[in-house]
Amino acid sequence: MAVGLSGGVDSAVTALILKNEGYEVHAFYMVNWHDDANLCRNDSDHKDAMAIADQIGIPFEVLDFSNEYKASVFSRMIDGFSNGHVPNPDIFCNQYVKFKVFFDTVRRLGFDYLATGHYANIDNGRLIKANDAKKDQTYFLCAIDQNTLSHLKFPLGQLTKKEVRFIAEQNQLVVAKKKDSVGVCFVGPRSFKAFLRSYIISKPGDIVLENGKVVGQHDGVVFYTLGQRQGIAVGGIKGYEDKPWYIVQKQIENNILMISQNSKHPLLRVKRIKCHSINWIRHVPQPHTVQCVIRHNGVAYDATLEPQQNEVIWVTLNEPIYGVSIGQWCVWYDHDECLGGGEICETSAT
Template sequence: MSSKHRVVVGLSGGVDSAVSAWLLKQQGHEVIGIFMKNWEDDDDSEYCSSRQDWLDAASVADVIGIDIEHVNFAAEYKDRVFAEFLREYQAGRTPNPDILCNAEIKFKAFLDHAMRLGAEKIATGHYARVRHNPATGLHELLKGLDPLKDQSYFLHRLSQAQLARTMFPVGELLKTEVRRIATEIGLPNAKKKDSTGICFIGERPFREFLNRYIQKAPGPIRDDRGREIGQHVGLSFYTLGQRQGLGIGGVKEVGAAKGGGEHAPWFVARKDVPGNTLWVVQGHDHPWLLSPELEAQDASWVAGEPPAPGVYAAKTRYRQADAACTLVTAGPSGFALTFEEPQWAVTPGQSAVLYDGEVCLGGGVIHGASATRQPVPSVPPVAMRRGRRRVVPSSNA
């Protein structure tokens, strides 16, 4: 017979956390709702949904029959997440603030607050699962059962202490089942659209948001022959693999000269921060966009220590199928991976997350990735050294 707990649920205003709270109450737990306000710089903006989300969360709590508290974590968020977000972009990298938000806010500040309320467990609407392994005595982070909604990638920095106190009620369900339950029990947000994008940016244009915090520093755009074909507005405003918004779609003579056809699309291939140069290539499968290996830093391992070198799978971005790889080296602070098939647009600042089947082992922040073909002499790469290995990064940071 399962034990009953006092569980504090993070109610976001969305359907996943709402159904999570209902499921826990049905199981006999004492459930308390918490709505986390993490951003308030432009709370009255057309892009910020915080006010409506709070109203939705309160309505859900009323229908389910639980208490709910509004808690403001905006100061913690700005110090622990947003400041790091800006530092990474200013360094030419592309961070994933949602991963840091989970580690620093939802499973740290929120967890601490819940413990002060006497909670034994916390719960969120993430599509993931926690399993205790009696053989090792460790808590394992598992993928959610819905392969289209699995969010273990965003949770890979959670520790044993955090997982021991965490429940993911919808991790065992498909999204369609969650929607069905919400409709059947009459939740007011049963048909609410899933939130997308970075929480503090909302649906606003990304470059418009960054303009408020990062100064523009224009510089040359060069192709893989070293020819200047345009001007960028600042390296912080671009990411590897980016196709839209480059302002070079009309450069026909360059594309034709390369033999790829004058209409072949351009992609960001690398960013030279010291030289303030944006390098672009034509064609989705250009060798500069394909990396057979990567190195990651700032590693975080769910078990508290790195796994043994060997064959695993990895994701280098969220919306990506698992890619077969070999963990070459791994330590408490970093690791190196090689892939069976080169990976597309491996981006410094994003996270490489390692899996052993359905078990998420942890991951780290991508620091550099080698290209399948070395740059031609007219495009001298900025190399960095890791002991005896030489890696040509897709971004110099």
Template sequence: MTNFLPDKNQRIVVGISGGVDSSVAAYLLKNAGYDVHGVFMKNWEETFSPGYCTAEDDVCDAKDVCESIGIPLHTVNFSKEYEARVFSHFLTEYRAGRTPNPDVLCNREIKFSELAHFAKQLGSRYVATGHYCRRVNIGHDAALFRAYDTNKDQTYFLNAITQQQLQMALFPLGDMDKPQVRKMAAAADLITSDKKDSTGICFIGERNFKAFLRHYLPAQPGLIVTPSGEIVGEHDGLMYYTIGQRQGLGIGGLANYDDTPWFVSDKNLENNQLVVVQGTENPALYKSCLIAGQLNWLRKPAVDGMTLTAKTRYRQDDQPCTIRYLTNDKLSVRFDTPQRALTLGQYVVFYDQAECLGGGVIEETLVDDK
């Protein structure tokens, strides 16, 4: 399957983040003969955390890259849109005890919505990003395929975009691996060639997560208990913990227990209790089935009873599974092998070999659906 690029001499807008990937994406398109315009998006207005490195460094790097490549750079502020359509959802999910993935919503609501709209104003039909994945045309449809570099493949984060959005999307790095990208950036003397990859919350960056979340949501401390209800500690607030978490539980020195590590296995929202078990392979950490809703299919819906593979988190190996529709917008996913630490609010993303079909939000987990 060939990674799609349009005919030459067209205008293409590239989302320039100030990182190496988007820099090389713009560089490749410019060298290929396209009329490239860079756009730097500011999507977060800093309101606290004095001393935190803001987007100023990134926009300076973006300007330097665009000058080196010889393309114009536009700056836009989508902070209001981000707060209304991504961050508000982020807080709602944490308030409900779930663990959201804002990167997925960033792509659907900001990069391939607001940025795409801005691209049209600049006279471009296409938006290119530094994502590691491939857009392939199949008939009149666009399909999303894994990147050549499977270790960097980012199709997981694009599972919620629409077919219309995918029709506008270009992924110049789809046939490259990360070492090639850095080597090309260095050869082109781009300032971002050895810049560290960004981490943390989408468009917000690396934080002291507890302090950041506490600024927006009041903490509600409670008890840490075993599945039988025995109290083994106290938690700072259910929103700070995720299923499968080991670090930061503060459990130790209990008279009736050995030194086997503790892990979060569940959250009892009604009683504000964090449920924990001992042992990496404890059966309570594994579930065979999940219920997913808010389904999105990139090209065409998967067929009821279809055997596919799925990921329930980024970088996870593909897991064979069978899907069954419960409604048009909800299905059950039964895995061939029980899965560790399935987490409410995260996405389950489906694949048919190299093609990413789409995904849905994990709404419920079950030991077995039979």
């Protein structure tokens, strides 16, 4: 049994559970990023992973996938943001690195299964939501293929985060009280916007109202998302109530942001979503009624999948939603089962 050991409490408990169940566990630590600026936690996580393996008493090995990560995750993410989209690097990482390059490597090394500390369940080849709804990670796992899923183990799927911490403390694991990592590793302590500025060429531009009146300046259209209400550099505007402002349009070519105080502005309305890069975990006939999710731990919206030619799918929502961006992933569920998903490439208000 190969286990991805990240240096955190979740993967540590995963390895411990499998060892106690009698599996011959071999730990692998993935290096996905080389950080000259020392902003990433690679070094400390590496040391923690080695300490965990030593404490549990399992072999430990390091695999370097930094080149694959840069090509398949980092570059895709930068290209997406440069075009004004909102890509999801976590889904890319699972799709192209953890459960592709890493998975293929451990299979070639002779391991029957790969286990990770993800919160999800597998039942007869189906990907099911974790028992801990707040920690459920099936959204990020939507792009795994069926063959890979049949060789995966997610021991934490039946546990809550509180129970995982309890197991770690009861067994005095060295990372029992270690804080969970948040966000993308290579961003470090910087804001995500500050990180993007290092890689994306942008310039200040106008923030305008619907009537074209300029009310402020932004520091780059690509750093903002549709429906965003935080971080908009406008103060009180004469003649308007003291209410939140929302970004309702990104004019990439003109370098203009349009704002409104209407969170359900017609420009934000979405009734149909077109997806490409489709992945099915369990294929269902179309049209098919599903619940679709646009963000991790987001609201599940009732919708119908409508297949089209050229491997795209239109998702028709029962009721309109607001503030969907190109590049996000639309993931579809049949109640607790994740059926698959696709990258959003177009939206329609009707």
